[in-house]
Amino acid sequence: MAAEPSPSPSARPQPRADAARNREAVLAAATRAFATSDTEPSMREIARQAGVGIATAFRHFPTREALVEAVYRDQVVRLTAGARELLAEHPPARALRLWMDLFAEWQATKHGMTDTLLAMIDAGEISLAHSRQELLSAITAILDAGAAAGDIRADARADDLSAAILGMLAVAAKSGEPGQAGRLLDMLMDGVRPR
Template sequence: MATEPSPAAHQQLRADAARNRETVLAAATRAFATSDSEPSMRAIARQAGVGVATVFRHFPTREALVDAVYQDQVVRLTAGARELLANHPPAQALRLWMDLFAEWQATKHG
C-alpha cells in the first residue's frame, strides 16, 4: 500500500517539483470543492497545468491525493487560528476562526 511521504520529504524536493506538488494540491482542492462528481486525476492534472504522470509521481493513488488535500487544509486552518489569535482578541479570533471553519466545512461533499 502506497503512503504519502512525510512533510520532511516534501522539503527535500527540488524547487520545481515542490512547485508542481503545491500546484496539484491547489488544483485538486478547487476540483474537489467545485465538482458535482469526483474529478479524475487527468482532469486535476489538466487544471494544474501538469501531466498526469506528475500527479501520480507525487500522489500514487487517488486516496493519497485526497489525504494530502485534507492534511493541507487542516494545516491551513491551524495556521489561520494562530494568525487570527496573534492579531485579534481571543473571543474575536475564535469567532473569525469559526467562520473560516464553517466555510471550509461547507465545501465538503460528504
C-alpha cells in the first residue's frame, strides 16, 4: 500500500495573523531586552515589553532557551540578509562598513543572553560552526564584490575580518567609551581598502 503524500507547504495550517504578530512582538521585545539589560531579563519582563501575557510568551517560546535560540537565529538571518541588502544598495566598501555596524548591534543583542547562550552551546543545542559559516559567507560576498570593484583589497579574508571585528568590539565594550567601537571599525575599514 502506497504511503499518502505529505501535505504541500500551502496545505499546512498557517498561524493566525494575531498569533504571528504576538510571536514577532515577543521576539522583538526579547532582542531589545537582551541588548539593553545588564542581567538576563525574565520572561515576564519580556512579555510585558511585548505587550502580551506571560502565557502567550510561553506558548510561542516554552522555555528561556527556546527564546534565546530564536533571537540568536533571527539575528544571524538578519545579518546575512543585511549583507545582501546593503550590497544591493551601496558600493561594496560602504556596504561593508554598514554591515560592521549591523554586526556590532548583533553583538550587543547577545549581551543579556550570554549565560543561557553559552550553556546551550556547551550542551550542543546551538552550533556556532553553522552560524559562523553563514556569517563568513556574508562577509565573503561583500569582499568579493569589493575586490571586483577595486574598493576593497583583493587579499582581505573573511575569517581575518571577522576576528578583527570581534576583537575590536570586545575591547570597545570593556572600555565603556561611547564611540570607540565606531572609530575602531573605521580604522579597520582603512586597512581593507586598496593601498
